[in-house]
Amino acid sequence: MGLQSNIRNIMDLSNLVPPFLQFWTKKGVADESENDSTAMSEPMNSDGATEYQKYDGVGGYNSINYAFTPRIENTKQLIKQYRTVASNHEADDAIQEVVDDAIVHESGQETIALDLEDTDFSESIKQAIRDEFANILDLYEFYKEGSNLFKRWYVDSRIYFEKILHENKNKGIKELRLIDPTKLEFVREINKKSIHNVDVVTGYREFFVYNNSNALDMRWASYISSSGRIEIPKEAIVYSHSGLTDVDGKTIIGYLHRAIKPVNQLKMLEDSLVIYRIARAPERRVFYVDTGNLPDKRANQQVRQVMNDMKSRLVYDSSNGTIKTKSNNMTMLEDYYLQRRNGKTATEVSTLPSGQSLGDIEDITFLNQKVYQSLRVPLSRMPRESAGVVFDGGQQITRDELKFAKFVDRLQTRFSTIFGDPLGTNLVLKKTITKEEWDKNKNRIRFDFNKDSFFEESKEIDIIERRARATDAMRESVDKYFSNEWVMKNVWKMSDEQISQEKKKILEEQKDPIFKSDEEEQRW
Numbered sequence: 146m147g148l149q150s151n152i153r154n155i156m157d158l159s160n161l162v163p164p165f166l167q168f169w170t171k172k173g174v175a176d177e178s179e180n181d182s183t184a185m186s187e188p189m190n191s192d193g194a195t196e197y198q199k200y201d202g203v204g205g206y207n208s209i210n211y212a213f214t215p216r217i218e219n220t221k222q223l224i225k226q227y228r229t230v231a232s233n234h235e236a237d238d239a240i241q242e243v244v245d246d247a248i249v250h251e252s253g254q255e256t257i258a259l260d261l262e263d264t265d266f267s268e269s270i271k272q273a274i275r276d277e278f279a280n281i282l283d284l285y286e287f288y289k290e291g292s293n294l295f296k297r298w299y300v301d302s303r304i305y306f307e308k309i310l311h312e313n314k315n316k317g318i319k320e321l322r323l324i325d326p327t328k329l330e331f332v333r334e335i336n337k338k339s340i341h342n343v344d345v346v347t348g349y350r351e352f353f354v355y356n357n358s359n360a361l362d363m364r365w366a367s368y369i370s371s372s373g374r375i376e377i378p379k380e381a382i383v384y385s386h387s388g389l390t391d392v393d394g395k396t397i398i399g400y401l402h403r404a405i406k407p408v409n410q411l412k413m414l415e416d417s418l419v420i421y422r423i424a425r426a427p428e429r430r431v432f433y434v435d436t437g438n439l440p441d442k443r444a445n446q447q448v449r450q451v452m453n454d455m456k457s458r459l460v461y462d463s464s465n466g467t468i469k470t471k472s473n474n475m476t477m478l479e480d481y482y483l484q485r486r487n488g489k490t491a492t493e494v495s496t497l498p499s500g501q502s503l504g505d506i507e508d509i510t511f512l513n514q515k516v517y518q519s520l521r522v523p524l525s526r527m528p529r530e531s532a533g534v535v536f537d538g539g540q541q542i543t544r545d546e547l548k549f550a551k552f553v554d555r556l557q558t559r560f561s562t563i564f565g566d567p568l569g570t571n572l573v574l575k576k577t578i579t580k581e582e583w584d585k586n587k588n589r590i591r592f593d594f595n596k597d598s599f600f601e602e603s604k605e606i607d608i609i610e611r612r613a614r615a616t617d618a619m620r621e622s623v624d625k626y627f628s629n630e631w632v633m634k635n636v637w638k639m640s641d642e643q644i645s646q647e648k649k650k651i652l653e654e655q656k657d658p659i660f661k662s663d664e665e666e667q668r669w
Contacts, residue, residue, distance in 0.1 A: 168314060169378035184346045187335055193303075193386060193397030194333040194351065200344075219396070221327045224301050227401045230408045231300045235513055236401070239522040243299060246553045247560070248292045249595040256291055257282070257564070260591035266578070273577050274568070281567050284321045294323075298385060298560055301326050302399025305353075306383040306563065308570060317571035321383065329377075330354050331384065353377040353384075380570070385562035400520070400556075407515040414512060430480045431495045437486070444484055452480075521552050547604065561592040612637055 190196060230236050250256055259278050261271045285294065298304040305324040311317065334350045356374050386397045434451050436444035514524055523545035569583045596602065615636050623632060633639045639647065 166377060166381055168310065169308075169381040183348075187346055188333070188349055190333070190395045191388070191390065192331060192384075193390070193395065194331045195354075196333045196335055196395075198335050198337050200337050200339070220330065223398065223402075224327055226405055227300050227302060227399050230401045230404050233408050233412065233516075235411065235516050236404055236408050236520065238528060239404075239517050239520040239526075240296065240299065240401075242522050242526050243520070243553065243556070244292050244296045246549070247299075247556055247594065248295045250288060250291070251595060254595050256288060256595050257561075258593045258595075260593050261589075263589040263591070264586040266582075266586065270578060274572065277571050277575070277577065278564070278568055281318075281321075281564060281571065284318060284567070285563075294563075295560055297323075298387075298563075299400060299556065302389070302397055302401070303384070303386040304563065305329050306567075307377075308381055308383060308567060310574075314574055315576070317574045318567055321567060324355075324382075328356050329382070330356065351379045353379065353382050383563055383566045385560060388559050404516055404519040407512055407519050411509070411512040411516060414508060418506075418509065432480060433485050433495070435485045444486075448484060521549065523549050550604070557592070557594045564592055565590065 187196070231240055248256065259275055261274060264271070266274065282288070285291070287294070294304070303326050305326055306321040307324055308318050309320040309322055311319045330353065332352055332354050334352075335346060336348045336350075337344050338347055339345070353376070354374050355377055387399050389398050389400065389402070390396060391398050432451065434448050436447050439447065513527065517524055517527055523543065525543065525545065565587060569587055572578050573580050573583055616632060619627065619632065619636070623629060630644060633644050633647065634641075
């Protein structure tokens, strides 16, 4: 009873949530009721949450306290591995290619913009949302730090921000503070009960657990449990992850996970190649010393005498480029002395050649390519001696570049979570819209990232040109065999809504004198 009571105290919400986070607890109570629906199955775990069960309001605490620590250590190890991979300069070059295509800062262009066309908001509300979105970008200092934030998210496979509110909560978020991902874990508490000996899910609760036992934030120092953890309501944290899971389907892994093996192999091969070349690069002399029929002791003395007389030992210190005599230095010239017995041959000096094919680096190049392939970066983007971009009207766009552009689009979609969450929080806190309105429209909001990919733009232009040529070729058939609407839908691939909008715009432009020809103006 004592242990179970202690465990319940550790996981008690009122004990573990500091006063400055209590606002989020009260706010989260209303949201929690939405998760109190009875179902046969548990919620899908695609967000890397650590799950544990409670049966009829009791139990489950034991499992989280015993199983939670290994999970956090696993996350720390994964992130450490990813950061080690990113520290390799070949991998870092490939990662930078991804970052540069995903976050594009250009003068006079918005790095990221909102698309609210599919929402139900009025024009005045849409403008207020755009203004609030600009405020969110300022909180992130996105124009200056956007590339760094994206790289952190891409390398670590996750990113967390704490929402720090103004004292007057109606003013919304004052600061979005970055949190070390190795100290935070997402947790899902699943409530169950037994019906006819079958476990049924009656609801669930989600929150974060902050583990900072080594270096405490003074704001949280009084609320750390005996296990060094505090509970943070889900609504108080901005959380975005890679969306990738391990084979168990429950552990979040990163986009660098596939690169761990090739990067480690590349490092080992490079180190072994350097060692081999250092050891085999110099030529060495071989002395065959004729010791005749001398006893072993006298023969060894004679060999040592020849060694002292003939040996020329030059030692090069590779650390500072000077010549020194130390046991841990590399010998530039190492001679070999071998005995010849019975006086059949005279003393001889020959040369042991250096290693062959020291300039062959095909295996290094192969593994370097594997690193780029594991990170889904086209091999054409690897550093080359004759680096350059060929502008050829888009006729030579490779399939790898098309796949890379789609891959970057998927990354941008996953990363945009860090904008939607705080944007909704501020809009609701400032009473710009209601929570119900936000929940209804949040999945209809699109975040358009600025593009700087020549291949992406060339692809779009090429598609438009092909459709325009097809339309010109069908000009005589339109209104005879095909309607204009058929051409718009099947050649230009427009949706019904787009066709309706374009028709309205065409009618409006026909009335505008700017778009009329000279003959039409004379008729009017």
